[in-house]
Amino acid sequence: FQASRAASLLPQLLLRRRPASAGAFALLARPASSASGGLPPLTTEIHPGIKRGAFSQLTDADVSAFEAIVGGDHVIKDADEVLSYNIDWLRICRGQGQLVLRPKTTEEVSAIVRHCNKRRLAVVPQGGNTGLVGGSVPLFDEIVISTSRMNSLLSIDPVSGVLVAEAGCVLEQLDREAASQGLMMPLDLGAKGSCQIGGNLATNAGGLRLLRYGSLRGTTLGLEAVLPTGQVLDCLTTLRKDNTGYDIKQLLIGSEGTLGIITKAAILCPARPKSVQLAFLGLDSFQAVLDTYRLARRSLGEILSAFEFIDSESMRAVKKNLGLSCPLGEHSFYVLAETSGSNETHDREKLDGFIESVMSMDGCATDGTVAQDAGQFAHLWSLRERIVESLLVDGYEYKYDVSLPLADIYRLVEHMRTRLDGRVIRTAGYGHLGDGNLHLNFTTPKFDAKVLELIEPHVFDWVRDRRGSVSAEHGLGLKKSQYIRHSKADFAVRVMAEVKRLLDPNGIMNPYKVLPDE
Numbered sequence: 001f002q003a004s005r006a007a008s009l010l011p012q013l014l015l016r017r018r019p020a021s022a023g024a025f026a027l028l029a030r031p032a033s034s035a036s037g038g039l040p041p042l043t044t045e046i047h048p049g050i051k052r053g054a055f056s057q058l059t060d061a062d063v064s065a066f067e068a069i070v071g072g073d074h075v076i077k078d079a080d081e082v083l084s085y086n087i088d089w090l091r092i093c094r095g096q097g098q099l100v101l102r103p104k105t106t107e108e109v110s111a112i113v114r115h116c117n118k119r120r121l122a123v124v125p126q127g128g129n130t131g132l133v134g135g136s137v138p139l140f141d142e143i144v145i146s147t148s149r150m151n152s153l154l155s156i157d158p159v160s161g162v163l164v165a166e167a168g169c170v171l172e173q174l175d176r177e178a179a180s181q182g183l184m185m186p187l188d189l190g191a192k193g194s195c196q197i198g199g200n201l202a203t204n205a206g207g208l209r210l211l212r213y214g215s216l217r218g219t220t221l222g223l224e225a226v227l228p229t230g231q232v233l234d235c236l237t238t239l240r241k242d243n244t245g246y247d248i249k250q251l252l253i254g255s256e257g258t259l260g261i262i263t264k265a266a267i268l269c270p271a272r273p274k275s276v277q278l279a280f281l282g283l284d285s286f287q288a289v290l291d292t293y294r295l296a297r298r299s300l301g302e303i304l305s306a307f308e309f310i311d312s313e314s315m316r317a318v319k320k321n322l323g324l325s326c327p328l329g330e331h332s333f334y335v336l337a338e339t340s341g342s343n344e345t346h347d348r349e350k351l352d353g354f355i356e357s358v359m360s361m362d363g364c365a366t367d368g369t370v371a372q373d374a375g376q377f378a379h380l381w382s383l384r385e386r387i388v389e390s391l392l393v394d395g396y397e398y399k400y401d402v403s404l405p406l407a408d409i410y411r412l413v414e415h416m417r418t419r420l421d422g423r424v425i426r427t428a429g430y431g432h433l434g435d436g437n438l439h440l441n442f443t444t445p446k447f448d449a450k451v452l453e454l455i456e457p458h459v460f461d462w463v464r465d466r467r468g469s470v471s472a473e474h475g476l477g478l479k480k481s482q483y484i485r486h487s488k489a490d491f492a493v494r495v496m497a498e499v500k501r502l503l504d505p506n507g508i509m510n511p512y513k514v515l516p517d518e
């Protein structure tokens with residue numbers, strides 16, 4: 001697996017399926033301590049402006065009521081155990097929750113929420129807790145309702161491709177089940193080893209193959225959810241067509257747990273591709289990345305299943321901080337172009353044609369390689385999937401996830417690099433180029449309020465001025481909610497607030513998230 005000119009590799013192209021376990025987020029090492037030296041600071045210390053809502057205090061009688069619903073073993077009160085539910089994956093947010101409930105059924109979720117609504121107790125739904133915007137952890141003392149025990153696969157229909165599962169099923173496990181029927185889950189992301197399908201839906205997670213398989217808004221046929229009053233919303237249809245008025249399930253998808261707790265979902269799974277190939281290219285300008293993408297769309301057409309870019313700073317982070325090796329020499333940019341198809345010969349011809357045109361076009365790719373086996377395939381993907389983990393090793397991370405017109409994507413990175421010159425360890429840009437989705441990250445050894453002031457709101461203003469989105473796929477959670485109007489019209493935000501009031505009259509469901517505090 002040597003660094004080589006892609007042209008010289010053309011005769012050796014092999015077709016390999018991506019191993020389901022590649023890049024499991026759950027297994028990734030996290031820095032042993034946070035930037036503050038141990039536990040992350042309380043979120044309320046970082047956001048002192050947010051005041052606790054007028055919710056009741058938890059009493060012994062409440063705890064007894066919950067024990068009667070889920071059983072004593074599934075009511076977690078021990079402070080050490082509760083702590084892990086209070087801290088987000090990035091270790092940037094730490095809430096003050098005192099209680100975690102682990103229901104097994106929709107009926108139990110409903111009974112819990114009904115009680116909380118009656119008593120005005122705030123709750124936060126939590127799946128795999130892999131979110132990146134502080135949406136799945138308490139801020140004050142919200143009760144955590146974990147979906148982890150609701151993890152049954154209910155059905156898979158190999159004819160229609162519809163899979164029905166409970167919310168707590170881990171994405172990677174569902175994908176394995178789908179594989180056994182010749183199907184695949186329509187989404188894949190670095191966190192697949194621990195994220196849960198309910199959380200994926202609640203955040204409308206995008207991931208690595210959205211450009212091919214579309215968003216969960218399209219592939220989710222139905223869902224069931226417990227609304228903030230405890231009412232069960234049964235929209236669990238498995239029909240592909242159902243034009244009977246407003247599509248209420250879409251309100252829950254991407255609601256980040258503010259409108260209810262998703263308990264079951266019906267997902268349309270595409271056929272698992274028979275041939276998957278991965279090309280890894282080195283390029284020396286962002287214009288070359290764009291030109292390569294144009295060529296990929298033209299020559300690979302419908303079999304193009306991922307088009308990711310990595311800049312040199314991001315590559316340096318995975319090499320230096322994680323010790324991963326890159327098979328290509330130093331380049332300003334790297335691209336992963338993956339194809340997924342059903343006909344090996346056809347797909348090989350297409351990939352050959354693509355690489356030939358890339359290599360022959362002046363100023364396009366200058367170097368490249370193609371995965372020859374499952375190990376190489378996993379390794380190349382890990383260079384991309386493990387960037388998020390590698391950046392944490394620097395110390396503190398300032399994380400941005402924006403959508404922009406393609407031509408503006410790297411201008412933002414360059415602009416911020418100049419603005420922060422000398423104040424950060426690195427400014428790293430990478431992401432889902434095919435989706436116009438940039439992951440822009442800055443790191444410092446420790447949290448630095450002056451650096452944050454230079455970044456925010458400037459970066460959001462820059463995105464707004466180009467009609468981009470301040471959250472492409474991670475959601476708003478706690479960290480981005482005050483910038484919602486940068487990407488949504490004022491009236492749209494008012495409609496959102498009305499919907500929230502309608503479904504959650506007491507505001508108990510994941511308060512302080514998504515909608516700005518006003």
Ligand SMILES: O=C(O)CC[C@@H](O)C(=O)O
Pocket residue numbers: 132190207384385387388399400401431439440441
């Ligand atoms: O590091 C990030 O911000 C991105 C995380 C995830 O969305 C990814 O695409 O790897």
Ligand SMILES: [Zn+2]
Pocket residue numbers: 207431432439473
């Ligand atoms: Zn992403």
